[in-house]
């Protein structure tokens with residue numbers, strides 16, 4: 001996608017410095033575009049845990065580069081045990097997005113089979129994970145496009161899409177998941193307007209989704225998290241598309257806290273509610289969403305809010321100093337509230353049958 005008109009990805013190897021991975025440090029958006037150098041697995045763990053990078057697919061891609069850096073750090077004395085430990089520490093950085101464990105396991109599997117060329121092998125695999133993510137997101141865009149164009153054919157004005165959190169290109173390597181159908185629709189000349197949930201407590205919608213839609217020239221409006229239900233009742237929302245951090249085998253979907261409430265409101269108002277789902281986000285080992293671990297983040301993310309004043313990032317207290325705060329970061333939307341899942345292989349029902357219809361290699365043969 002574009003930043004100041006220039007094509008950009010969210011993560012890349014620094015030109016001429018094979019021991020340095022670069023990311024956009026998302027904590028400073030939309031006010032500053034800060035590029036951060038990551039030179040060790042510790043840097044990567046910190047970047048994931050403290051959300052310099054975030055979004056399930058990008059967390060996975062960053063973890064892959066973390067293991068690459070771990071190999072680069074020990075070229076002469078390759079120790080698979082140490083790499084597995086690094087992998088476990090990476091996995092623990094954020095528990096809900098399954099892409100993290102998926103990417104770590106994939107990198108370790110490559111290393112376990114290797115006898116030499118460890119640096120090249122891990123570099124190639126991390127690059128492959130990134131390139132595959134771009135392709136998966138592009139295909140999600142192509143399949144999701146038809147949902148938007150079908151609505152566009154039936155109405156005169158712009159198609160109004162509501163999205164929650166940031167499931168945009170900043171949450172992936174490129175394109176985004178929930179935003180990819182939107183970017184594809186824009187390329188087709190379909191008139192669009194996006195309602196952007198601000199997404200408390202960290203405001204990924206207000207800061208990240210709004211910024212990236214603006215950079216791509218997409219008409220959008222930021223709303224407080226509680227406005228969505230009202231807008232749906234008023235006929236101002238044609239379609240909801242959100243992302244997911246982990247989807248269970250039965251189609252239950254974990255995503256940013258507040259997604260479930262939007263799904264309930266969409267269901268009550270007969271509004272299609274779709275989840276953009278790259279296959280590495282499917283946890284085939286979990287029968288249903290109740291088993292998905294929900295990350296509990298620091299209470300300070302609720303009690304304080306970040307903003308910019310005189311070009312400086314500042315944090316101000318919102319709540320009484322003695323009021324405790326709780327911060328569950330994700331919730332689970334039951335499959336029955338999900339109209340469909342948009343995957344890189346097509347759109348399916350949110351159910352085990354629906355998913356297995358597209359991913360038949362996951363059918364269990366007892």
Ligand code: MRU
Nearest residue numbers: 054055056167171177243244256
């Ligand atoms: O806490 P975050 O910002 O990592 O949460 C991100 C989300 O919930 C996204 O919707 C999800 O990762 C899908 S991203 C394509």
